[in-house]
Amino acid sequence: MAINWNSEYYVALEGKDLQANAMAVDITGTYVMLAGRRYIAIRNLDEECEIVQKFPRQSKYDVGAAEWNPTMHHRELCVISSNQRLEVLTWRMEELTQTHSLKAHTRVITDLNWHQMDPNLLASCSVDTFIYIWDLRDSRRPSLSLSAIAEASQVRWNRISSNLLATAHDGDIKIWDQRKGTAPVQYVAAHLAKIHGLDWSRTSETQFATCSQDNTVKFFDTTNPRKAEYILTTNAPVWRARYTPFGNGLITVVVPQLRRGENSLLLWNTANRATPMHTFTGHKDVVLEFEWRHKRPGDSCFQLITWSKDQTLLVWKIEPFLQKLCGYEPEDPQEVTSYHNPKETVEKVMKKAVPKVEPLQQEFSLLNVHIPNLEVKSMNLPDRLCSVQATVNKFIVNLQINFPATYPHGVPPDFVVQEDSKVDEHIANQLLQTLNHLAQQRVSKNRTCLESCLRQMVTTLEQLITDSETDRMFENTLVNPSNSFGGYNDAYIPFPRTSGAKFCSVDTLVCYGRMGHSHRLSAKLDIGTPRALSALENLLAKRSSHKLSISTYYYQKPRRTKASKSSKALVHIYDSSGLFLVHKQLAEEYILDGDVGTVCKHNAGAAALVGRWDLVQAWALAELVGSPQQVNEGDIWSQHPFNARLMESLISHYAKLNDLQMAAMLCCVFGKEQKYLMGIQQKNAKLSKSQPHFRLVPSTFTSSKITKHMLHKSCASPYHTIPPADIIAEGWVFPYLESMKTSSSLDCLWSDDPTRTVKSTTSTIYEYYKLAYAETLYRWGLLYNRAEVLKYLSTSQETHKGVEFLSECKHCMKSTRASNCSSCRRLTLNCTICHISVRGSANCCIVCGHGGHTTHLLQWFKDNEVCPSGCGCKCLIETANMFSS
Template identity: 60%
Template sequence: MSASSTPTFNNEYYIALECKDLQANAMAIDSSGNYVLLGGRRYLAIRNLEDEYEVVQKYPRQSKYDVGAAEWNPTQFHKELCVISSNQRLEVVTTRHDDLTQTHSLRAHTRVITDLNWHKADPNILASCSVDTFIHIWDLRDPKRPTLSLSAVAEASQVKWNRLSPHLLATAHEGDIKIWDQRKGTVPMQYIAAHLSKIHGLDWSPKSENYICSSSQDSTVKYFDITNSRKSEFVITTTAPVWRARHTPFGSGLVTAVVPQLRRGENSLQLWNTTNRATPVHTFIGHRDVILDFDWRKQYPNDLDFQLVTWSKDQTLLVWKIEPYIQKLCGHEPVEVEVGTEIVVDAIESRLPRKNSPKVQPLHQEFSLLNVHIPNLIVKKMDPVARNVAVKVAVNDFLVHLQVSFPNAYPFGVSPIFQVMPGSTINDSASHQLLQMLKHLAQQRVSKNRTCLEPCLRQMVTTLEQLSTSLDPNKVYDRSYLEPPNIFGGYNDAYIPFPKTSGAKFCSVGTLVCFSRPSFSRRVPTKSESLTRATTPRALSALENHFTKQASDYMTISTYYYQRHRSRAKNFSKQSRTVVHIYDALGLFFMNRQLAEEYILDGDLSTVCKHNGAAAAVVGRFDLVQAWTLAELVAGQSDDKEMAMASHPFGSKLMESLINHYATQYDIQMAAMLCCIFGKEMSRKSAQSLSEQSKKWKLKATSPYHTIPPADVVADGWVFPMMRTKRSTSLDNIRVEVPAVVRTTKPQSTLYEYYKMAYAETLHRWGLIYNRTEVLKYTYRIPDVHKGVEFVSECTFCERQVKQYGCVFCKRLALQCAVCGDSVRGLANSCAPCGHGGHRRCLQWWFRKKSVCPTGCGCRCMSETARLFDT
């Protein structure tokens, strides 16, 4: 197979470890390739990859932090040492005397450590990087502090020593790469603007000291020559963000893994040939969850195949053979090695794993990972040698004995064979339909080289459960009740709503938008559904309960709704267009945009009421003209709103009645305008009550500029559905319900502020920002509660604590200048330890030549204050 041909999936692997309780996040392989370490919050585990019978050695960890990264010392001198990161600390452990003990604890970082890397040649040197933007270089011979600290502006996510040059190391900072030379101080020697997104991995070339590759969130892997880094040498583009990209120990290969946080079902590794980057040359499929880490085992001199070790979130460790024919896809030609009188040749048929390693086929692994505790299902036999499985499913009146046989090529494009065995209490029609479903689901999975036994068994149980609740098992049905589970997800899509086929929505411009299916394409109920009302399914999974006429057909959304007659087939494409109707709904609302543009708030009361009444007459709202006339009579000739309210015989009672009337009629616009003009004096009566109510939503606000309370605000029994934390372009939520008990028993003034804010929100939707600002000027704003450090002083006369420049008790200026003796009114400074201070200019003049407080208290104000804030 050439490097540009279709990727192959005929790879072999064996399970080296499967341990569900480890919950490890980090993996490391020692320099010999025999031992692997897995690190998690609860345990450190070591497994011998050479001995299949050795028990996994677990060592409990006494830490509340997880293991972020782990790596064995790559040199022979300290090959027993392994370093792991735990939050802000590095722990160096050793495996001497069949025990795992800690030898060093390295602490210097102030934030979480993101990566670590041993020096490739010096066994005592390692580097670490952290979110605190520092890269520390440690020498185990002096572990108290780093021997060298490199500082960057952005946090460092990766650090890697050069494989060939002992003085160079690279770090990744967001989308940039910095190249450092430890001999040249703390300034990077090279800066590479590599990616626009975050870099997840770095790897130096094993062949040239000047080449480095980076893997990024932007779904690319880039190669750079550090001697000419303005432009990448080449780019590999993938279909998902790349978590790690590492060179192969043979040829010009590169292995990539996707970002674990995506959880999109991309659980495979891809092998690329960097000389032909159009498509991966090989894909490693076997893990059931995302891959957390991978690395290469050391190759022995007589071995032609390399081995790749992977650790996944499914808590399974797999060892993959990279056989000679795969190596050729990366441009590597294995060399014949003479061993005694035998010649080890490059043969594809030579596929035995390394000595003492159990040869396990994919079918063996699938059997070992099968969940045998599926409800209503009993696994009677699993024979990996005969390659078959026998199960029994008992659901109510149904009893099905099923045998599954696996061909030799399974699961690589060849599906298993399903047979309903004698003794099953299911009729021939249902049996035929069940086998059709199993065959279809299996074919869908093996076409992607995925195993299918457990999904098929689960779907079989689900289908029989649904069938047993609605059908008689002794009756023959001529309709298919099954659908392709991979399309609608079967039991996985119960929370996916069915697509809407009709609807109506008020939008913020005062229009009503309606849509629906054409009448000729609406679904016609079947015979079985004609007796009941045909309704739209609640979820996609509900299609499993509907049938079509042919047993081999499966229900889809299009076939559910569009039942086309043959005579209409030619004209269907012309008639299938859906029409969206838009209606003008301005006449349905009391709130009027034209009034919002014409209304004013500033000016004397009589002028404001007369102008607003004239604006209401223009749009035909004569009820509002009458209200504004009453308001003008209440205002009289006085410019003082409070005096006008007090002098009128009805005064506040009349205004409260008008505001309450328009609020109950859902005319928030008029209610809010009256509140802005006449509500200031009434709102003051209940300012304390409003303050208590506002605290409920003020604490939940995420921004100090957010003036609209959330939806769950309840003030005196009033529920405001229009108050939302997220803005909406719909007018559906302008309705305000006023409970009768509130109208009769509780004061209305506590709600005036909410009327104003609700109207301001509507003005914002209309785009009338200036008008909204005018309304918000009349809202009552509670001052923010001070949070943080607060300094108070004592009055020099009455010795009471004051927070302002004047004492509220003795009515004198609280602070006197320690230099000139005058009282301080303007800008002042004071010493935090001794409390003395004065005019800023006076203190500057004093401390230019002296360091002791001018009062003679003996405090060295400048140094003591600096020391206080440093700690």
């Protein structure tokens, strides 16, 4: 078969109309199935012509996964998943027919996998948390049902042991043995983020690999599952990681949902995990699926089949030298020849100082020489040199590119601006810095960079020249204040910042600074940093011998070396959780549901687990104060005057320490104790009206109504400091309470009459604690805990009121929300088409007011544009115009 190979791959199919998102290759390596919502397509890879047989699907659901039976005995069977159903298909005599329909899952199926040795067994997993094992000999129900509590994203049978299978649940792996009931035999805490891919080793029944959203691929052995044997770190979340059928190889691909230009597959050697051995570049969109094609007898090359979002099917040829890079030794290396040079053995290729000469030759042959404003002068493959000339306006840059022997494996090319270039030194250095940075990024992933660097060269040169001309205009403006561009001197525009730090979220500190080799011109001139752009004119007046502009205020040292590498301006992200008293584990363990004594005892135990013994003591005191058992036994501690003072003192103490968590939790716990204490007072006749009772007084406003005016108004006492509303919205700034005098603060909590409304100063503060802590829980992602805290606000949130449509009774002319008028009890709306009163689903035009039954109106407006009442209103058009305006 004559196939047009594009160096390392050829296009087997371009199916723009298929819209397929699942692919599978049969055990013989002959047929490829592509499945989508509209079609199931079969492509014979042995046929030179691109002949595709398409079979329409009558389904409104996409295909989630597809797989051929891995045994030769049942090689004609294939299975696809569609929503909650599995469809088993048979490919025979060029016809595709459905033989089984398996349905037991109640939620969408996430993955499926045939048994590696038994052709009748099939495993499936779903969002419904169940893993089912099906036997096609009795397909009425699953032969085995496994419950995992959490949803499963992957299921895979062991390639060697016929009874083991593994499933992925969020960041965990469960190993099951179908002979040992419905409980997993092993549990592996693999990742902290969601696992996307799972694959068993082809050579060991105890080893498997997992890939995750956390940018890592981890390798485990079931004999020691507590810790990963080794970890492979990538630059992006990994969608699939699968072993190669040769050597120590592994293929990875990024998560398709990212859609950020990472369209390549990476080939790794698991024994050398520092950098990928090869990058498969060819797809124009993200890779959706990839599988290995069965190796044909006498063929020295393996083949990889990939299907992409760009709806192209590529067949990649894995040549012997790539197999060598993965530690695979052919049986007779002397007989295996290089694909590009049949006379040269792979052994000779591997002994060369340059193990991959071909990529540069391929890059030269595929280079687009028709780049605007750029002319390729020469490409010298033996000397590994390339010369180009870029012309922008009257500026000319002659660039020579030297490719090292190990390019592109982690080593970038050298860029040299020739002496006959017509450009100043500053622009030349800026250009070299940009090119070196881009090249380093590409080769760090073992990718070639010539064409991308040449395109970036033109773009950067145009930008640098434009900026240079703008700077000259700006300098002229500063020299001549009467110039028409004097508007640039604005005292309200701050000068650009080059460093800073900011707390983000709850426990993250972000710091940034300029590059190490960047220096301020102000240091050279012995002048300070201006506060605003308008200050540049004053600085220029002080140092009239220097031309000063925004872009030249910060300059970089010229770089005259050939192989100069740019320093990176780094952004440092620090975990600052140790700086604060709030604790995420405590937030997860704390409870609010139950009586006060039980809640305090549980929370004290949670504090002990994290070593916060001060909180253990505080919760013990709180339990003693609020425990209902103490009251039932006749103890009068809950009625003691120190009760109220003690709890207020505790809340105030933790507020001063900026322990938002403890202050808010105490406010919530003892906010609900108010009703209990009032009940005790009513039942106990011995309590005097003059005796004080501790209670947190509800405020008279909702959390959404907290404003700066109300907060400052409520703080009549000079001993309270409340932040404004914009700080409350920020959610993290905690108010610092100065020392509160007992006489002023306790006036807000004590009352002779428990039913009488008292001052809400302290209650306002307590409301703020709860809101601020709820915001902290939200940023931690603890939504359930946040909802529990918000329940203890004194008043509920205001109900959002949006646009509301009311019907007007034609009899009494009163508005009503129901189908019947609240005054005359008559039906308010008659259908303009059937003239019958509307009781069910109705629609009305918001312009003319006419309407009727929804089904009648849908049928009417399929063929008409004008209102059926005859008023002349074009209801659909008028309504659309009203909303668009």
